Amino acid sequence: MRGRYLQPTYKMLRVTFRFIFWISLFFLVIVLWTLTVGQAIDYEFRNPKIESEFYFYIFTITPAAILLTLFGTIKKKHDIFHKILTIILTTGIAVFCFFYLLNNLFTIGFGAWTTFNIAYENKHNPEQQIREQRYDVGALGYGGNRVVEVKPFTRLFWKVTPVDTTKINKADWIRVDKEGDVKFP
Secondary structure, eight states, rough: HHHHHHHHHHHOOOOOOHHHHHHHHHHHHHHHHHTTTTHSSSSSEOOOOHHHHHHHHHHHHHHHHHHTTHHHHOOOSSHHHHHHHHHHHHHHHHHHHHHHHHHHHHHHTTTTEEEEEEEEEEEEESTTTEEEEEOOOOGGEEEOOOOOOOEEOSEEEEEEEEGGGGOOGGEEEEEEEEOSSSSSO
């Protein structure tokens, strides 16, 4: 009689573990895509604060997500050696990932483009702009310059394209020279 009441609880626990496993895998796919393909495409966050928070959560949650995949990789049918090996390898990968990401927080590679000047706005769409930007590497200063055209893609993203201001059609653009993200006193 007692086993009958435990049956639904065991099934619910299995469903919960599978859900945690698949959510963790989905998160890890997003992390891999963001840190590889996402770095090479021409779309960037519109708001630097959202971008900063996004990468903060990616860096802090990734080791935990790796550990949470244990809910799907440890199987009842595996022998004890296989289970222990899986736990040790997964924990080792999570610890390595933690220290790798921690190390990258203190390197030059994780900066952001900062707008110093909004040089032009499109006459028909003021959100489409040509911006002068510098690569902000925190305490190390600025790493490089670029001039880009930004077009709204969604509420969160811009489509960013390098542009030569000497070759633009001046009839489509208005020179505005507005301060960007960096304010000068």
